[in-house]
Amino acid sequence: MQVVTDPLALQADCLARRRRGERIGFVPTMGYLHRGHTSLMELARPRCDHLVVSIYVNPLQFGAGEDLDRYPRDPEGDRAACERAGVDCLFMPTDLYPPGHSTRVRVEGLTAGLCGASRPTHFEGVTTVVARLFGLVQPDVAVFGEKDYQQLAVIRRMVRDLAMPIEILGGPLIRDDDGVALSSRNAYLDEDQRRRARSISRALAWLADAVAGGEVDVATLLARARARLDVDRIDYLEIVDPDELQPLARISGPARALAAAWLGRTRLIDNVALVPPSAHR
Numbered sequence: 001m002q003v004v005t006d007p008l009a010l011q012a013d014c015l016a017r018r019r020r021g022e023r024i025g026f027v028p029t030m031g032y033l034h035r036g037h038t039s040l041m042e043l044a045r046p047r048c049d050h051l052v053v054s055i056y057v058n059p060l061q062f063g064a065g066e067d068l069d070r071y072p073r074d075p076e077g078d079r080a081a082c083e084r085a086g087v088d089c090l091f092m093p094t095d096l097y098p099p100g101h102s103t104r105v106r107v108e109g110l111t112a113g114l115c116g117a118s119r120p121t122h123f124e125g126v127t128t129v130v131a132r133l134f135g136l137v138q139p140d141v142a143v144f145g146e147k148d149y150q151q152l153a154v155i156r157r158m159v160r161d162l163a164m165p166i167e168i169l170g171g172p173l174i175r176d177d178d179g180v181a182l183s184s185r186n187a188y189l190d191e192d193q194r195r196r197a198r199s200i201s202r203a204l205a206w207l208a209d210a211v212a213g214g215e216v217d218v219a220t221l222l223a224r225a226r227a228r229l230d231v232d233r234i235d236y237l238e239i240v241d242p243d244e245l246q247p248l249a250r251i252s253g254p255a256r257a258l259a260a261a262w263l264g265r266t267r268l269i270d271n272v273a274l275v276p277p278s279a280h281r
Contacts, residue, residue: 001082002089010091011136014052018138022049026139028130031055032072033081036174036182040143041085043171047141053082054091054133061125067265072187096132105131107154107161110245114150114258115269118235126151127158134164142166147173147181149258149271153245173271175201181270193263199230200259204272207239207257211274216251225257235260235267239274251276 004010014024025048027040033055044051055078062068075092082090104124110116111123134142144152156168174182179201180194189197203225215221218239226237239248242256255274260267 001079001087003079004089004091005093007091007093007096007136010052010089011138013089014050014136014138017050023140024048024138025051026054026133026137026142027051028054028056028133028142028144030057030071030184031078032074032184032187033078034182034184036145036147036171038081038085039174040145040171041082041087043169044141044143045086047169048139050088051086052089052091052137052139053085053087054093054137056091056093056096056129056133058096058125058129060128061122063119063121066119067185067188072184091137096129104128105158107158110150110154110157113247114236114238114240114245115260116150118260123151123154127154130155131158131162134166139166141169143169143171145173146170146271147183148269149256150245153243179205181268183268185266185268188266189263193266196230197263197268199228200261200268200270203228203237204257204259204270208272208274211251211255211276214277216276218248218250221251229259229261231261231263233262235262237261242273252278254279 017024025044027044029037057071059068079090105127106124107127116123144155146152152170159166159168176182178198180197206228207221207225210221222237237259239255239257240246241248242254248255251274256271257274258271260269
């Protein structure tokens with residue numbers, strides 16, 4: 001496995017591979033890798049000749065007072081995980097942006113609600129870093145997790161709108177044995193917070209079952225699901241159209257339930273697909 005730290009060296013290598021006809025796969029991460037990350041690598045591996053994984057804690061997507069400085073890091077463990085997953089190139093830049101970097105990429109509409117409402121600069125940071133990484137890696141296919149469902153929708157829209165010739169794949173959300181969605185930020189939770197974090201996935205699972213059972217009134221569903229949450233603060237719990245992420249009043253086809261909640265100083269997100277009986281007809 002190559003380990004590359006220089007952005008321009010990475011770009012030169014990837015461009016040379018493209019000229020030789022190699023298909024490049026890409027999984028961008030912020031490190032502290034877990035089974036959710038490696039599942040994305042496993043999804044990308046058979047779809048490419050050369051698999052690149054990046055690890056970069058991107059300062060542009062952290063707002064004031066967020067956890068940039070304390071975001072968990074484990075570079076040696078990450079290298080070992082990438083080796084085991086069959087990664088060809090691990091890109092670990094110290095500095096990703098050139099001096100004087102002043103370009104930002106913003107997707108409107110999809111970023112207005114959900115995480116975008118409470119983290120107004122977050123998605124601009126995400127799309128800016130992903131656009132730069134795409135320019136360096138030149139991927140044919142890139143894989144993002146459905147756990148960050150809004151992010152996945154935003155990246156797909158950016159790629160469509162900017163005519164980037166990249167296939168975007170969504171990797172299924174991976175849960176721990178207790179049902180909690182895998183996240184690097186789970187490392188922040190103490191024992192009691194971890195126990196209460198299970199209520200998020202359980203409330204979402206209840207929503208999926210209720211919708212599958214025929215309940216379609218969103219206000220009723222959300223009120224009952226909120227009562228099942230054992231968290232310190234709910235950032236949001238919404239049921240939205242899966243493509244446009246607009247809130248729904250009634251469910252008449254496939255939908256998505258998304259949640260963000262605080263346990264102490266830790267903000268966790270989760271989501272689940274909702275499929276009413278009518279969608280199976």
